[in-house]
Each structure stands twice: as C-alpha cells, then as structure tokens.
Amino acid sequence: MRDVYLIGCGMTKFGEIWESSFRDLFVEAGLKAIKDAGVDHLDSMYVGTMTSGLFVGQEHVGALMADYLGMAPIPAVRVESACCSGGLAVRMGFLDIASGNSDIVLAGGVEKMNDGADVTFALSTAADQEYECYHGVTFPGLYAMIARAHMDRYGTTRDQLAQVAVKNHFNGSMNPNAQFPRKVTLEQVKNAVLVADPLTVLDSSPVSDGGACVILASEEVAKKLQKPMIKIIGSGVATDSLALDQREDITALNAVKVSAERAFKMAGLKPTDIDLAEVHDCFTIAEICILEELGFAERGKGGLFTEQGHTALTGKIPINTSGGLKSKGHPVGATGAAQIVEIYEQLTGKSGERQIKNAKIGLSQNMGGSGASSVTHIFSLM
Amino acid sequence: MPSPRYRREMPQRYRLEAGKCKGCGKIFFPPRLICNKCGSEDFEQVVLPENGKIVTFTIIRVAPAQFEAEVPYAIAIVELENGVRITTQVVDCDTEKLEIGNEVKLVFRKVQEEGKTGIILYGYKAVLA
C-alpha cells in the first residue's frame, strides 16, 4: 500500500443554513478544500451522506456533486453508513490512493437536515426498522438505554454525563464554525427538557446543515505541493449489529473498539501516544463509552475520567477540541469529515484559541447508528 | 408501511416465532438464515417465552410522527426467560416508577396505525408481571 497524506480541508459553518441548498453545502466545503490544498484537478471523489433521499428527496449524490463541483466526468461515489458516512468516505479515498489507483482524491460529506423532513424518523432509519423503530424507538432512546445500563452497572452519574456537554460547549465556544458556540453549565444540561430519560436536549447533538471535505494525496503530490506532511498512519473500520438488543453487552460499542484496534495496529501506536482526538459524541453517553473503547479510559470509568478533567483542553488527552458533535453541530453525513478538518487544523497549528500546543498525532472516530459501524483514523505530522 | 412488509413479520409479531440454530443452540429473534456463532444454516422454529425482565429502558418524550400522540411512552430491552432479548414498549404502568430488573410479560397489542385509512399494525408489548 502507498502512503496517503492529508493536504487540505474545508468546511461550511454548521447550523441552520437557510441560504444554502444541499448541493451548495457540499460544493462550498469542496471548493474550500481544493483551494486550501492548491490542487488543479481531482482523480476521483467520495461523498458521504446518510439519507439525503429522506431529508431533501435527492439520491444519486456522487454524480450531482461531481457536476456542481465542476469535476465531471471524474469517478464519484456516494458512501453511506448512517452517521459515519463522512468518515467512511475518507476511508474509501484513503484506499483509492493507497491502492495506486488515484493520486488526488476529494472525500467528504454533507447533510441538509433542516428543510422540513421528519428528522426523528429519518435518523431512526439507521436503527433496525422492523424490530426497533416499529415499536417507537428513537435514536435518543437507544443512547438513553445505553446510558441507563452504564449508570446501573458502573455507577456513572448524571453529573458525569453533563460534564461531557459542558466541556464540549466550552471548546465549541472558540470555534467560529460551531452551530452553538456558547458555554453551558452543569445545571443547564441536567435541567434541560428531557428527550429520552435520562438524556436531555443538552445531552444531545443538534439537528444541523453542513458540509465538510478533505483532500487526500499520494506522497509525491504532497511533496510537490510543499504541504505540511500530515500522513494517515492508521485507518480501521468495523461493524456490529444494527439492533442494540442483539449485542451481548449493551454498554459496549464493539465496532468502535475493533475499528480503533485496527487503526492502532496499522500505526504501531497505543492510546497513550495520541495527542488529541475527535470522537463521535452524538450524545454525552456516547463520548463516555467511546473513551473506554478507544482505550483512553478503563472500562466503566469513562465518566470518572471526564469528571477528573483528563479530556479537557488542558487534560492528558483533549477530546473534541472542536466542540464535538454536541456544540459544533451534527449534519450526519458531514460529521466524520469535519472531525478530520479539526485534526488537520490542530496538527498544522491553525486552531486559534483552542490550539493544543505541539500536537503531533491526532485521532478521529466516527460512528453510525447506535454503534453498528465505526471508522477510526490516526494522523501524524511527519 | 407496505402490507407485504408487514405480513412478512407477522409470525414474529403475532406469535413470537424465533429460530434455534441446530448447530449450536443459539436462538435468534428475529430468525436469521445463518448463525453468527457457528455458521450453521440449519434452524428449527421455536416460540419465545412471554416472561422476562427489563435489562434497560427509557421514556421517549420526542417521537417520530406515527408515535407522537403516545408520548411519553416507555421502551425497554427485555431479557426473556430463555436469554433472548427483545425491544418493546412497556405499557399499562406508571413509567416514572419503572426500574431495571422489573419482571414483565409480553402481551398482544396494537402498535401503530397506517394513517387514517391504512391497516392497523399489531405486535407485542410488555406489561409488568
């Protein structure tokens, strides 16, 4: 396999972006990434979107975006794996270059969630339609059941869940692209409107519009363009059952664990080698479980680890310096690519007030559904 | 929901029919064509027990359109007496008093309806035992 480098990135502001259409959001992010990388052409592109058909009635997204990006007739592939569509699009771009098939690839994602669709229903299609959704299960409901089981088994507290939101909103308050760049307090999170007990609206990521793209290139291209050498040193994907009830341990996210093990093995690294990580905090409990699966915290201790401040900007492993899905926003198809935008900016020293000093190795972890698919990438400043 | 799709799941929703792997004995609900434990494609049909207990649960307060009239409602993962877990609503109870470990029994109920003129969709729900 050839080495693959990240040479540029771009994203739209996340939020309720009434002025931009579904296609505009992707093209805006794509053009920013192309200009940032300084490339004059693409060999192929990968577009992640979870359910544009339900959100805006549009499928056949690969060709649409290639055309509106002015890149047709290049090969363009739409990638779908629920909320990790964007991360998986980057994975496909990585494989395309690693295989020697392409030298310059655009990979990213987009979602337009605020155009009037039944968002709760659209998101629930990532769960088991016949045996979860049929009974009225929602996504907040699935994570709420994980949360309650985690609290029951490990003693994770309501405050510890809220601390994830407080920390991520603090980070997001310094991110100009964030949907909710404002701080929240522990009391505000706990006393917010319940969505699915014990999770409140402030334990949940918002409904967002947005796009994010990265440009990947072979070593030869990256050197010729004289870009900072950010290498993808690890890439792993894994799957699990769509239905939560089919898993042996309801508090475990095995796909996250396995995707990370694969990425760590490829990189020849261990969790303590990572300087910062962007992880899939669609709900506060998700970040706590992911800390455990990635090996940053011991099993059952993700809440305590958060409470002790280890995941803060000043902690031993800063998590979600961008504000995460929680504060930055979660346009589902774009999220995985936006996580990588943050890692790229951190590793190239462009993160302003929230910059982690001397960050050399960053990890991104993007997850689909209640954890049925996960993509983990590890990036290194060479 | 298109009727063929609904009809196909009737044996599970109406009669709790599951598939037991003849290779290793693992029971699948819903039934599958291949066992994820031993790889066998040989199954016998078994019926799930109606009694079990709550493994975890939540109270849904924001629901998709077809369940909006029912909020708040409880959803649980129930472990049945033979170890099989299913996801179901828990009804006829004070949802605020539910706890992990509560003993429940599956009963046959209306689950949804298909708009004003469509079919009524049935299935299992749990009640406190």
Ligand SMILES: [Zn+2]
């Ligand atoms: Zn078997």
